Amino acid sequence: MTNNEMPYDSFLLVSFGGPEGQDDVMPFLENVLRGKNVPRERMLEVAEHYKHFGGVSPINQHNRELMAAIKAEFASANIDLPVYWANRNWDPLFPDTLRQMRDDGCKRALAFFTSMFSCYSGCRQYRENIIAAQEEVGEDAPIVEKVRMGFNHPRFIETMADAVRQAAASIDVKPDDTLVMFTAHSIPMGMADNCDYLKQLQESSRLVADAVGAANWRLVFQSRSGPPQQPWLEPDVLDAIAETDDASKLSSLVIVPIGFVSDHMEVMFDLDEEAAQLCEQRGIAMARAKTAGTSPTFVQMIRMLVEERLGRTDDKQAIGPLGPWHDVCPADCCTYTPARRPTPAS
The missing domain is CATH 3.40.50.1400 (Rossmann fold)
Known part of the structure; x- marks a missing residue:
């Protein structure tokens, strides 16, 4: 067999x-x-x-x-x-x-x-x-x-759309009347260039925004950990909040950690602590949407x-033009060779 x-x-x-x-x-x-x-x-x-x-x-x-x-x-x-x-x-x-x-x-x-x-x-x-x-x-x-x-399965989009609606309601706004920031863990550009991470995140965020009628939304990143000289996906969520508020005063903000399935430490610290403190300092009513969780x-x-x-259905459900993703990853899928810092001369 x-x-x-x-x-x-x-x-x-x-x-x-x-x-x-x-x-x-x-x-x-x-x-x-x-x-x-x-x-x-x-x-x-x-x-x-x-x-x-x-x-x-x-x-x-x-x-x-x-x-x-x-x-x-x-x-x-x-x-x-x-x-x-x-x-x-x-x-x-x-x-x-x-x-x-x-x-x-x-x-x-x-x-x-x-x-x-x-x-x-x-x-x-x-x-x-x-x-x-x-x-x-x-x-x-x-x-x-x-x-x-x-990432584009209708049940996942429904899960995150419900989370956005609940978060918006908690600060007495509607999703179509506030800025919605979708966040995900930043990764090195060398990693991003060899995978569909950014494309999938953009599509998932768009689908959720469409589901809740949020015309004013953007994708941002958080929790980068590499050396400063190494380029990672941007903008950082804190920078994005400050820059947006400086350009046009924000009254409310819903942050959606779409890139996280559960409340990781990054969600609790970077969003519930740091982003929340920044918004409080700037007088922005902020709500953080729930992760998918259970x-x-x-x-x-x-x-x-x-x-x-298991072969119980031939209906591979997916929303949007990207369609259902592959079951078996191609041999060259998501390859990455991290850049190494040069060894100092002795």
Whole structure:
């Protein structure tokens, strides 16, 4: 029996991972930044962000809640797949989860990555992580295949549109009467040039803006971590707020972290702390839209993407001209070779 003939027998939730106590923070950040061209002072700065929240990232608890929601959604749709969870940077790590799956008899799994947009760090690197873990576990490690990206899936657009409406209502404005800023994690231009991250973000933002009738919107970025001389996607959300307010006084603003599935540390610190403080200083009424989280429509999207791969439907739902994204990534998809800082002369 070939790999493609073997039935799917499990589901794997793939995520980034996060510390769950102050003692975890530095080991976690060292995992995240190993081999990357990130100044140590930036790592220490981010460590302070975690300290501000007791060293606990919300992402692991979110994934536990998302797993529970997926299990319930699968049960309601008679999808008989056990649900597992693995992280890149913190427990449960890929080798441990794949080893458990092997011991449980799993042979071929479908995976959902908690990253809705294609780039090296959001897709290809996870696939590389899985391959490395399979090699560590051995020849009997389960095969893992990802579902397609859902950035333009109608259920994701519905999820984020509802979040925008709720955020706008919380500051007593309508989406068509305020500035809406969609934010995502910035990435190096060298990474952005070899993937569809920016195109997908622009399309997803446009679809959500159209769904809520927001004519005044823009896409901005946050949380860059590279050295100052390395170009990353811009504008930064804080710069964009200040520049927009300077040019034409802002009375209200809705920030939508469309690039984040859950309330990562970056969302909590960069938006709920820094952006909120900037808006308060400038007299701007600001609301931050919820991330997709465990919204029923978002969980329905995950179930629908799985049903596609199980062969239960031929209807691959997607809104807009980009259509449904590919199921299998091309060999050269999202490649990236980080630039290295030159070694100082001795």
